[in-house]
Amino acid sequence: xxxxxxxxxxxxxxxxxxxxxxxxxxxxxxxxxxxxxxxxxxxxxxxxxxxxxxxxxxxxxxxxxxxxxxxxxxxxxxxxxxxxxxxxxxxxxxxxxxxxxxxxxxxxxxxxxxxxxxxxxxxxxxxxxxxxxxxxxxxxxxxxxxxxxxxxxxxxxxxxxxxxxxxxxxxxxxxxxxxxxxxxxxxxxxxxxxxxxxxxxxxxxxxxxxxxxxxxxxxxxxxxxxxxxxxxxxxxxxxxxxxxxxxxxxxxxxxxxxxxxxxxxxxxxxxxxxxxxxxxxxxxxxxxxxxxxxxxxxxx
Numbered sequence: 001x002x003x004x005x006x007x008x009x010x011x012x013x014x015x016x017x018x019x020x021x022x023x024x025x026x027x028x029x030x031x032x033x034x035x036x037x038x039x040x041x042x043x044x045x046x047x048x049x050x051x052x053x054x055x056x057x058x059x060x061x062x063x064x065x066x067x068x069x070x071x072x073x074x075x076x077x078x079x080x081x082x083x084x085x086x087x088x089x090x091x092x093x094x095x096x097x098x099x100x101x102x103x104x105x106x107x108x109x110x111x112x113x114x115x116x117x118x119x120x121x122x123x124x125x126x127x128x129x130x131x132x133x134x135x136x137x138x139x140x141x142x143x144x145x146x147x148x149x150x151x152x153x154x155x156x157x158x159x160x161x162x163x164x165x166x167x168x169x170x171x172x173x174x175x176x177x178x179x180x181x182x183x184x185x186x187x188x189x190x191x192x193x194x195x196x197x198x199x200x201x202x203x204x205x206x207x208x209x210x211x212x213x214x215x216x217x218x219x220x221x222x223x224x225x226x227x228x229x230x231x232x233x234x235x236x237x238x239x240x241x242x243x244x245x246x247x248x249x250x251x252x253x254x255x256x257x258x259x260x261x262x263x264x265x266x267x268x269x270x271x272x273x274x275x276x277x278x279x280x281x282x283x284x285x286x287x288x289x290x291x292x293x294x295x296x297x298x299x300x
Contacts (some may be wrong), residue, residue, distance in 0.1 A: 001212075002059060004048075006030045006091055007066030007112070009040045011171035012163075016064070016205050017041050023209075028060070030067070030091075051094050056102040062212055063099070065111040065148065067091045071137075072173070076262040081136060088112070088144045096151035105156045110211050111148035113162045115197045115224060117141035120268030123195070127275040128162070128220045135264065145220070157218040159211040164197030164224035164272060166204050169296050178300070180248075181238055187248035189255060192232025194269035197224040200286040200296070207274075210282050217280055222272045226287050231269070234289065241293045242300065 003020060007013045008029035017027055018041075027045045031037040034047040057063060069087040074080050092111055099105050118126050119133025132138045145160050152158040167174050180186045199207075207223050229237070239246025256263045274282070286292035 001061040002026045002028070003062045003064060003212075004028045004030065004057065004060045004106075005064045005066065006095070007068065008045070009037055010066060011168055011201070012166060012204055012208075013066045014040060014171075015168070015201050016066075016208055017045065019205050019209065021045070051091075051098065054098055057095070057098045057106055058102045058104045060106045062106050062108045063095055063110070064208065064212070065092055065095055065109070068112060071114075071116075072259075072262065072265055075258075075260045076136070077260075085140055085143070088140065089147055092144055092147040096147055099151035099156055100153070105151075105153070107155065108157050108159065108212060109148065109151050110159045110161060110208060111145070113141045113145050113148075113160045113220070115162050115164045115222060115270045115272045116265070117145070117162050117220075118270050118272065120264060121195075121270045121272075122268075123193075124271060126197075126222070126270045126272040128222055136261065137264070152218065157216070159218055160220040161208065161211070161223045162220055162272070163204070164199050164222070164228070164270075166201055167198055167292060167296055168201035169300070174296065177238065178242075181242050181244055181246060182300075184244045185248050186235060186239060186244070186246045187250065188232040188235045188246075189250045189266050190231075190252040192230055192235070192249070194231050194267060195228045195271040196231055196234050197222070197228045197270050197272040198234070198289065198292075199223055199225050200292040203284050203286055206285065207277060207282060210277075210280075214280060219276070221277050222274045223277065224272045224274055225284060225289070225292070226273055226278065227289070228271050228273065229289050231266070237289050237293060241290075241297050
């Protein structure tokens, strides 16, 4: 397949591109820095620096939209919240517009979203049918998804990947936590009862390829492992995997002081499960956290 990927140099994009190339697909990556993209992804990709001059996406069989400003890297000022939205909405809107304009459009459009779509759900078991809580992450994801769904037609199916926390050694949340946990300074956040919807990077890539290649699939999919864990469980299992104590509990007030409104990302959570993905026949490599972390940290 000829596949266009946005966000190709991010954590998910790097691993996905490598797998797709290994499967002999032809990959084009939208990037503002082609030199950096080739350094990260290799020389076998084609790069595009803008969609401004494009009038259609007839040249592609599929589009995978992973672009977006990292949501937890900076405090949520009004300016940062606008940047988070704009970085997702504008590219998705443009891709959908091009899909609608195409005479022979790509047969599948996979567009990013997040379990933040549901807002803080406390202990509720969250499938794709759960009613969301109105808060910033829901507002961001709802508009993001609506823009992607505007590309759906009898010739293009649209899949929405409501992704949880992606676990990998070379990026994402885990790479930020490892330095603290390795010196015994890790631990739960606040009361630790908030749920963490997680997925191993290999399962994340497998799931995206499953959506890409399974005809008939469309709509939202929770891309999370079947067994989410409490934050307290996550800290304990990570500490055990590193043979370090994990008892340094971070109080909610300190997290709010550091992260502002963005503290909702770690003080709240979603007990999200991959109902539609499993119903479609997807099989996980890593269903439970302990073996997933053991595999990721085997060389640490």
